[in-house]
Amino acid sequence: MSALRNGESAESAEAADTGLAADDADDGRGSSGPLVELADVEFGYTATPVVEDISLRIDPGEYVAIVGPNGSGKSTLMKLILGLLRPDEGSARLFGEPSHAFDDGARIGYVAQHASASKEMPITVREVVKMGRFPHVGFGRLSAEDHRIVDEALATVGMSDFANRRVTKLSGGQRQRAFIARALAGEADLLVLDEPTVGVDAESVDAFYDLLEALNEEGITILLIEHDLGAVTDHARRVVCLNREVYFDGPTDEFVESDALARAFGTAASFAGGSGGGRT
Amino acid sequence: MPVELFAVLQAGPLDAVLAPFYWFLALWSDLLFAVGDATGLGFLDYRFMHRAILVGLCIGVMAPLIGTFLVHRQLALIGDALAHTAFAGVAVGLFLNGVFSLGVSPYLTAVVVAVIAALLIELISEATDAYNDVSMAIVLSTGFALGTVLISLNAGGLAVGINQYLFGNLSTVSAENAAILLVLFAVIVGTVALTRNQLLYVTFDETAAAVSGISVTWYNRVMVMLTALVVVGAMQIMGVILVAAMLVVPVAGAAQVSQSFSESLLVSVVLAELAVLLGIGASYYGEATAGGVIVLFAVGIYVVAVAIGKVQARAGEDATPELGSIDAAETRSNSD
Numbered sequence: 001m002s003a004l005r006n007g008e009s010a011e012s013a014e015a016a017d018t019g020l021a022a023d024d025a026d027d028g029r030g031s032s033g034p035l036v037e038l039a040d041v042e043f044g045y046t047a048t049p050v051v052e053d054i055s056l057r058i059d060p061g062e063y064v065a066i067v068g069p070n071g072s073g074k075s076t077l078m079k080l081i082l083g084l085l086r087p088d089e090g091s092a093r094l095f096g097e098p099s100h101a102f103d104d105g106a107r108i109g110y111v112a113q114h115a116s117a118s119k120e121m122p123i124t125v126r127e128v129v130k131m132g133r134f135p136h137v138g139f140g141r142l143s144a145e146d147h148r149i150v151d152e153a154l155a156t157v158g159m160s161d162f163a164n165r166r167v168t169k170l171s172g173g174q175r176q177r178a179f180i181a182r183a184l185a186g187e188a189d190l191l192v193l194d195e196p197t198v199g200v201d202a203e204s205v206d207a208f209y210d211l212l213e214a215l216n217e218e219g220i221t222i223l224l225i226e227h228d229l230g231a232v233t234d235h236a237r238r239v240v241c242l243n244r245e246v247y248f249d250g251p252t253d254e255f256v257e258s259d260a261l262a263r264a265f266g267t268a269a270s271f272a273g274g275s276g277g278g279r280t
Numbered sequence: 281m282p283v284e285l286f287a288v289l290q291a292g293p294l295d296a297v298l299a300p301f302y303w304f305l306a307l308w309s310d311l312l313f314a315v316g317d318a319t320g321l322g323f324l325d326y327r328f329m330h331r332a333i334l335v336g337l338c339i340g341v342m343a344p345l346i347g348t349f350l351v352h353r354q355l356a357l358i359g360d361a362l363a364h365t366a367f368a369g370v371a372v373g374l375f376l377n378g379v380f381s382l383g384v385s386p387y388l389t390a391v392v393v394a395v396i397a398a399l400l401i402e403l404i405s406e407a408t409d410a411y412n413d414v415s416m417a418i419v420l421s422t423g424f425a426l427g428t429v430l431i432s433l434n435a436g437g438l439a440v441g442i443n444q445y446l447f448g449n450l451s452t453v454s455a456e457n458a459a460i461l462l463v464l465f466a467v468i469v470g471t472v473a474l475t476r477n478q479l480l481y482v483t484f485d486e487t488a489a490a491v492s493g494i495s496v497t498w499y500n501r502v503m504v505m506l507t508a509l510v511v512v513g514a515m516q517i518m519g520v521i522l523v524a525a526m527l528v529v530p531v532a533g534a535a536q537v538s539q540s541f542s543e544s545l546l547v548s549v550v551l552a553e554l555a556v557l558l559g560i561g562a563s564y565y566g567e568a569t570a571g572g573v574i575v576l577f578a579v580g581i582y583v584v585a586v587a588i589g590k591v592q593a594r595a596g597e598d599a600t601p602e603l604g605s606i607d608a609a610e611t612r613s614n615s616d
Contacts, residue, residue, distance in 0.1 A: 082490075082491050084487065084490055084491070102493075103493040103495075104493055105491060105492030105493030105494065106492075106493070108491055108492070110487075110488055110491040110492070112485075112487055112488060117484055117485040117488070118352055118353070118483065118484050118485065120352065120535070121352040121483070121484055121535075121541065122534070122535050122538040122539060122540065122541060122543070122544040123484060123540060123541040124539055124540040124541070126540075127480075127540055127541050127542070128484070131477075131480070131481050131484070131485075131488070131492075134477045134478070134481055134492060134494075135492045135493055137477065138477075139474055139475065139477070139478075155604070155607070156606070156607060157604075157606050158603060158604025158605045158606050158607060159603070159604065160604060161601035161602055161603070161604065162601055162603070164539065164540070165539070165601070166538075166539045166540070174603065177606070179488075180606075182488075186492070192491075204605070204606050207605055207606035207607065208606050210606075211606055211607070
């Protein structure tokens with residue numbers, strides 16, 4: 001029996017392992033329904049919608065990848081799911097609550113494309129990973145248990161020796177590992193990752209996807225936004241192919257056989273080489 | 281007797297609030313008299329210097345404390361903008377006192393006006409989705425323009441006293457103003473101590489902070505209001521024009537030599553205190569304006585910090601730790 005997390009979270013991990021729905025492990029913090037539910041969502045920064053007609057439901061325990069070419073609205077969709085943006089039309093719900101009003105950060109782990117954080121601030125890797133515990137402690141101090149979880153997360157991403165390094169002096173890939181560790185330290189029910197492996201070396205990318213798979217097996221729901229089609233088809237159980245609207249939503253095997261990819265990406269795309277979309 | 285009666289009439293609820301702080305000031309003064317006797321430092325023979333040193337020490341803690349959260353978000357100039365609106369607040373106070381013969385401390389009106397301006401800047405940035413230097417420049421010049429107009433309307437004796445607000449003055453730190461500063465100090469340090477996790481998260485990574493359930497808008501508002509309080513508090517010694525330097529220069533110096541965030545906070549406070557104490561001492565003996573001398577010391581310390589940072593970086597290049605592998609198995613073994 002494997003359970004990464006302890007206490008209340010371990011229950012849901014075990015529940016998933018024994019084939020029970022996560023409903024039974026409900027600890028009272030939220031409903032047992034879908035984690036993410038979008039209904040006829042439309043959104044645009046200007047009058048032209050960036051995404052439209054999006055309906056999407058993600059249940060506990062799923063491993064979903066959202067793929068699409070550059071400018072297809074992947075990151076916008078993620079922001080709508082997380083409640084960072086509000087839909088112009090339709091509704092977005094997170095853990096059963098309207099996404100923008102949802103504020104139990106302890107249930108969501110988030111790894112952004114590494115552009116989002118401050119580039120110059122003096123802060124160590126450990127201090128960044130500790131932020132993953134902030135939703136759990138609120139105004140309080142981190143306990144010994146919190147520090148143990150932080151150390152574990154650092155070890156998991158192979159960054160223990162870098163714990164006291166200043167983040168600004170790391171390579172892009174190392175920094176990204178720190179952010180992944182921060183998300184792990186949050187012990188969330190839902191991990192949302194926006195192109196998490198950009199800048200990470202190829203060997204570590206494989207190890208990283210193995211890690212995601214291991215977490216998913218323990219009952220953590222994973223939502224991955226990816227450019228790298230090879231990684232997606234190798235690992236995710238379900239693919240949502242996006243280009244302004246949903247071109248495909250279903251099991252990964254069916255996605256590989258379908259023509260959704262060609263329709264969404266244009267003819268040039270393929271699974272070969274593991275990077276169909278052409279990274280910028 | 282009429283003088284005492286007047287004093288009682290003047291004493292409102294404010295004095296009741298400030299009473300413990302007056303008591304603390306007296307205690308502090310006794311301490312510095314003793315230090316002065318023991319060390320033979322001449323400037324410790326004056327009560328106004330005791331108050332100035334206390335105010336300086338408080339500034340040395342609260343300015344870099346708040347400045348750290350501003351500088352790392354590229355908001356270094358917000359302090360300058362708020363200082364200029366605080367100047368308008370001072371002018372409002374002087375104007376009210378002149379026209380209605382009130383006995384309000386101009387620093388209190390400065391607090392009110394600066395906090396309103398801070399919220400205004402924040403609301404503008406929320407509406408336009410960015411802190412833009414244009415809106416900050418507009419608020420800054422509006423504040424200063426309002427200040428100069430009010431002062432000129434009220435000309436005569438007032439224009440003479442305005443220098444102390446523009447450039448700061450050690451000798452005009454009254455007991456009341458020192459007590460007001462202690463209140464501001466307590467509010468600022470208390471708020472940062474309570475919300476340090478949230479402020480750190482919002483400063484480092486706004487998006488991730490928002491996802492983690494922190495109300496970024498709300499903490500941004502808290503931050504600008506605290507900045508307004510710091511600016512008004514520090515204005516007594518530093519003056520409107522130089523107050524922003526204390527928010528920025530020690531923090532920039534600390535960022536050069538620190539690895540961690542907590543270390544940078546501590547170092548910035550130490551650097552600021554060093555500049556304040558050296559500056560006050562030098563300005564007393566050199567008979568120069570304290571604000572300017574303090575800032576020059578702070579900049580000198582910053583230059584030294586940059587040099588030390590370069591040396592540190594060169595020394596640290598040799599030692600590169602081993603990067604471990606991302607290990608899915610680790611998660612499993614750790615849980616048993």
